[in-house]
Amino acid sequence: MQPFVYNALPARVIFGRGTLSQVGPEIQGLGCNKALVLTTPGQTKEGEALKTDLGVLAVGLYSNATMHTPTNVTEEALLVAQRLGADCVVALGGGSTIGLGKAIALRTDLPQIVIPTSYAGSEATTIIGQTENGLKTTQKTMKVLPEVIIYDVDLTLTLPTQMTITSGINAMAHAVEALYSKDSNPITDMLAEQGITRIANALPILFKDPGNNEARSDALFGAWVCASCLGTVSIALHHKLCHTLGGTFNLPHSETHTVLLPHTIAYNTPFATVAMTKAAHSLGAPSAAQGVFDLAKNLGAPYSLKQLGMKEEDLARAADIAMENPYPNPAPLEREKLLSLLKDAYEGKRPA
Numbered sequence: 001m002q003p004f005v006y007n008a009l010p011a012r013v014i015f016g017r018g019t020l021s022q023v024g025p026e027i028q029g030l031g032c033n034k035a036l037v038l039t040t041p042g043q044t045k046e047g048e049a050l051k052t053d054l055g056v057l058a059v060g061l062y063s064n065a066t067m068h069t070p071t072n073v074t075e076e077a078l079l080v081a082q083r084l085g086a087d088c089v090v091a092l093g094g095g096s097t098i099g100l101g102k103a104i105a106l107r108t109d110l111p112q113i114v115i116p117t118s119y120a121g122s123e124a125t126t127i128i129g130q131t132e133n134g135l136k137t138t139q140k141t142m143k144v145l146p147e148v149i150i151y152d153v154d155l156t157l158t159l160p161t162q163m164t165i166t167s168g169i170n171a172m173a174h175a176v177e178a179l180y181s182k183d184s185n186p187i188t189d190m191l192a193e194q195g196i197t198r199i200a201n202a203l204p205i206l207f208k209d210p211g212n213n214e215a216r217s218d219a220l221f222g223a224w225v226c227a228s229c230l231g232t233v234s235i236a237l238h239h240k241l242c243h244t245l246g247g248t249f250n251l252p253h254s255e256t257h258t259v260l261l262p263h264t265i266a267y268n269t270p271f272a273t274v275a276m277t278k279a280a281h282s283l284g285a286p287s288a289a290q291g292v293f294d295l296a297k298n299l300g301a302p303y304s305l306k307q308l309g310m311k312e313e314d315l316a317r318a319a320d321i322a323m324e325n326p327y328p329n330p331a332p333l334e335r336e337k338l339l340s341l342l343k344d345a346y347e348g349k350r351p352a
């Protein structure tokens, strides 16, 4: 076996059904009693219900979390937290809500309890991405790692079917990049392979039967496992491209991951053959790139950047931005090849 370095992150994870009832005890376990509940506008009702359940342990609800963590939204939420004297945040939602909790923690050190309701995986990472003046920048700091993660499978039953598919592929992207990361190691390989398999098996079931508890449970567990990979290794071209398209062109997060993943895998496969063979095997497909493309397309997910509203004339600028401050990547980054990758993704071509 090759020598390796593995850096595990501390995590307190509560996983199950009906675990939302654990939020109150967990707030108290942190020595807190003035929680600010965070949600997106779309999950206000769930946030209000949680606030009511928490009774005197919750001081308020801020329900304007926004995708890609714009700093103006963070500043508004911070004012609310300060005005209410919040001593912790409880983020109930997908990556946007968890991102807001992290952005608040970055600036205040308030502890976070996060209740993920999508498969994006932000809860298990020290990564915070923020968008200001149309540019999304990311940093890694332990300050943003949530203290407690509560996974309640019941809360994922309402995740719309298309978002279930794209968010599941978003989780897979973390595992794929972990397999060929410069920090890859046998532990994250095991997690990545397990995560890809759980999600690949769960998504076709959820496409037909979104209320299937067993498949929901597998998908959420797979999402956590994939997120744990993301939390411990360096990310590469795929995430860089998604941040570029999300931050600068405001494309939706999980859909962008879904469209780009087959193409970034195809770009990297010649330089990461062992890793992408593992990914293919975990998917149960002969080729990882085609396996992800077929899985997404067959389950009705978007498969072209054109479908996401990307403009063809912006592809060149996207390639330029992706070349700036590149992340370490198995395949060397060449602007013309990147542009051709983006064109294939724009057209929705099945990778060769």
Ligand code: NAD
Pocket: 040, 041, 042, 043, 066, 067, 068, 069, 093, 094, 095, 096, 097, 099, 117, 118, 119, 120, 121, 122, 123, 125, 126, 127, 128, 129, 155, 156, 157, 158, 159, 160, 163, 167, 170, 253, 254
């Ligand atoms: P999201 O959080 O924006 O959710 C999309 C929509 O789905 C929202 O309206 C949300 O309220 C709704 N939703 C979520 N769960 C639901 C449920 N169970 N039922 C009904 N509606 C539900 O999208 P996302 O894809 O989860 O997260 C994307 C954001 O997360 C991006 O900003 C991305 O950069 C960030 N992210 C960060 C990291 C990290 O490590 N820092 C990792 C992954 C994603």
